[in-house]
Amino acid sequence: SYDLTQPPSVSVSPGQTASITCSGDNLGNKYVSWYQQKPGQSPVLVIYQDSQRPSGIPERFSGSNSGNAATLTISGTQAMDEADYYCQASDSSTVVFGGGTKLTVL
Amino acid sequence: QVQLQQWGAGLLKPSETLSLTCAVYGGSFTNYYWSWIRQPPGKGLEWIGDINHIGSTTYNPSLKSRVTISVDTSTNHFSLKLSSVTAADTAVYYCANTAKVGPTTWFDPWGQGTLVTVSS
Numbered sequence: 299s300y301d302l303t304q305p306p307s308v309s310v311s312p313g314q315t316a317s318i319t320c321s322g323d324n325l326g327n328k329y330v331s332w333y334q335q336k337p338g339q340s341p342v343l344v345i346y347q348d349s350q351r352p353s354g355i356p357e358r359f360s361g362s363n364s365g366n367a368a369t370l371t372i373s374g375t376q377a378m379d380e381a382d383y384y385c386q387a388s389d390s391s392t393v394v395f396g397g398g399t400k401l402t403v404l
Numbered sequence: 405q406v407q408l409q410q411w412g413a414g415l416l417k418p419s420e421t422l423s424l425t426c427a428v429y430g431g432s433f434t435n436y437y438w439s440w441i442r443q444p445p446g447k448g449l450e451w452i453g454d455i456n457h458i459g460s461t462t463y464n465p466s467l468k469s470r471v472t473i474s475v476d477t478s479t480n481h482f483s484l485k486l487s488s489v490t491a492a493d494t495a496v497y498y499c500a501n502t503a504k505v506g507p508t509t510w511f512d513p514w515g516q517g518t519l520v521t522v523s524s
Contacts, residue, residue, distance in 0.1 A: 299465075299468075328507070328508075329507060329508035331508075331509075331510040331511070333449075333511070340513075340514040340516060340517050341479060341498070341511075341512070341514055341517065342512075342513075343511060343512035343513075344517060346503070346508070346510040346512070347505070347508055347510070373415065384448065384449055386509075386510070386511075387448075388507070388509040389507065390507065391423060391462060391465075392450035392451070392462075392464060392465065392491060393439075393454075393464075393509055394451070395448055395449040395451065396448070397448045397449065398448045398449070
């Protein structure tokens with residue numbers, strides 16, 4: 299089975315840039331999506347197809363994917379961005395999620 | 405603007421069958437796939453499977469033997485059945501609108517989630 303690995307936690311100061319990585323074998327050959335989940339809420343799509351932002355997602359959210367890792371970058375991080383973030387990839391037959399990263403805005 | 409509303413039994417005994425339904429409001433029911441995803445308490449997300457409007461399904465290999473996803477295009481509903489549940493199936497279950505474009509898949513939006521607890 300295909301595995302996606304994320305760091306359990308990332309901390310960032312308000313106004314700074316947060317980077318959350320997602321690693322997998324030749325991940326750059328797949329498309330990656332990212333989801334934000336706040337406590338008690340359903341996940342929300344923040345990036346799809348590596349770097350596309352859905353309507354309504356702030357421009358401070360961006361994504362990239364190359365080699366064996368994808369990265370979600372949050373520029374000018376705000377307190378409201380504190381949440382769990384999950385990466386997700388797929389192939390023709392299955393979908394895989396990373397284990398999630400808790401982003402703390404200190 | 406697609407919205408999803410889901411419902412189903414929240415407490416099951418071991419060996420029973422989990423049954424959840426998700427209603428799709430707005431958007432085009434025939435242009436997308438429809439998925440079920442679960443999240444055990446305090447843990448990460450696990451994709452269960454998906455279906456399209458003509459009933460073509462794909463399941464997570466780890467759950468395939470116990471999962472059935474079905475669709476009712478007359479009511480824009482789709483459903484999940486998971487048989488022979490155990491405590492390990494305790495989770496919040498989400499339905500989700502699923503976009504599939506070539507080799508890529510993404511989920512947006514998600515239903516509100518249903519906590520299903522398996523306990524004797």
